[in-house]
Amino acid sequence: MLAWAALAAITVLLLWVDLHFFARGREPSFREGVVWSIGWLIVSMLAGVSLLLLDTHGLDDFVTYTTVYFVERSLSLDNLFVFVLLFAYFGVPTEYRARLLFYGIAAALVLRGGAILGGVALLHELHFFIYVLGVLLLVLAYRILRGVEENVDPDRNFIVRLVRRVFPVTGDFEGKRLFVRREGTRFVTPLFVCLAAIVAADIAFAVDSIPAAFAITRDSVLIWMANIFALLGLRALFVLVEGLIRRFRYLDETIAIVLALVAAKLLLEDVYKVGPELTLLVVFVAFSIGIAASLWADRRDPDAQAKRDERSKSIA
Numbered sequence: 001m002l003a004w005a006a007l008a009a010i011t012v013l014l015l016w017v018d019l020h021f022f023a024r025g026r027e028p029s030f031r032e033g034v035v036w037s038i039g040w041l042i043v044s045m046l047a048g049v050s051l052l053l054l055d056t057h058g059l060d061d062f063v064t065y066t067t068v069y070f071v072e073r074s075l076s077l078d079n080l081f082v083f084v085l086l087f088a089y090f091g092v093p094t095e096y097r098a099r100l101l102f103y104g105i106a107a108a109l110v111l112r113g114g115a116i117l118g119g120v121a122l123l124h125e126l127h128f129f130i131y132v133l134g135v136l137l138l139v140l141a142y143r144i145l146r147g148v149e150e151n152v153d154p155d156r157n158f159i160v161r162l163v164r165r166v167f168p169v170t171g172d173f174e175g176k177r178l179f180v181r182r183e184g185t186r187f188v189t190p191l192f193v194c195l196a197a198i199v200a201a202d203i204a205f206a207v208d209s210i211p212a213a214f215a216i217t218r219d220s221v222l223i224w225m226a227n228i229f230a231l232l233g234l235r236a237l238f239v240l241v242e243g244l245i246r247r248f249r250y251l252d253e254t255i256a257i258v259l260a261l262v263a264a265k266l267l268l269e270d271v272y273k274v275g276p277e278l279t280l281l282v283v284f285v286a287f288s289i290g291i292a293a294s295l296w297a298d299r300r301d302p303d304a305q306a307k308r309d310e311r312s313k314s315i316a
Contacts (some may be wrong), residue, residue: 007221011109011228014043019102022235028098030201031274033239040233044069047229064217068226071216071262072132074255075209076230080238083198090194096176100191101235104198111199111206116220119210136211137263141256161187215262250299254290258283 022028022036048065052058087097096290163169167188174180178192213223261282 001223006297007225007228011232014232015106016101018232022098028236028239031241036236037240040229040236044229044233045223047200054070061219061222063195064219065222065226067283068213068216068223069230071263072209072227072230073260074258075212075289076234076237080234080277083201083238084200086197090190090197092191092194093173096173096191097238098177098196098235100195103212104193105201105231105234107199108202108206108231109228111202112210112231113224115206115210116213116223116227119220131267132209134263134267135216137215137259141263142261145253147255158257160193160197160200163193169193196263212259212262215265219294250290254287257290258286261286 015229024031045066048062050067051061083101084090087100092100153168168185170180170187170189172189173191174189176191177189178195179189180189209227210223213226217223
């Protein structure tokens, strides 16, 4: 419990730092996004180094944490792409997106914490659940290969439909307000409906991403710690997403391959156990190949710039 309380306190502190110091009240520049993204990466790695100093199993925990961090970080990109698509769908003005992103990240942390605790309990009681997790990872890999756009339809989202059924919705945005009162009736704004869709996406991604962590370790504290630091820098990473999509045409395919490999590790666990060092190496090699292949394909493709622009427009 002490470890969970300490993580909760650190999370609140870091969320406060992100909310109050990263481009507060204005749209961040691309350079700020780069600097803050690098800064969050350094903080995340320092958190891993602390395991070397505080834990008798420090080296193993450090490698495990680092592996889970990079897997969850890669999955958080798809989470972020969905947020961008939802912003475009609801027409959320640029100046309000940062606050919605903050709410979305906070909700994701809470939901993933619950999914982690629930997953640990199931794995302790039902060993065969690891095979369920492995299959879920394969399904997620397939969904990513299909393309994230196909999985986003707010009009079909249960939570969004529920909000619209319970509350009347204003036709326009009311600044950064989520609720307004008119003639004694409480209305929700499109900003609130978008937030509801973001929370629904968080639930889906919590269910999808946690199995990837359980394929690497059963330590719930390490999993949540890695998830915390994987999600904290999303507001800064949001600024870089457009450039990332333009440059790395095989990003989705790379993530899908990593998930499939991790799923295979989980499904074969009773036959052969793969150590965290080899898992980390496989993840690193897969992403290196994906990035190199993207850059190589762009150099050989005369229409590379047009395709990069098309990929950018898909989330604009």
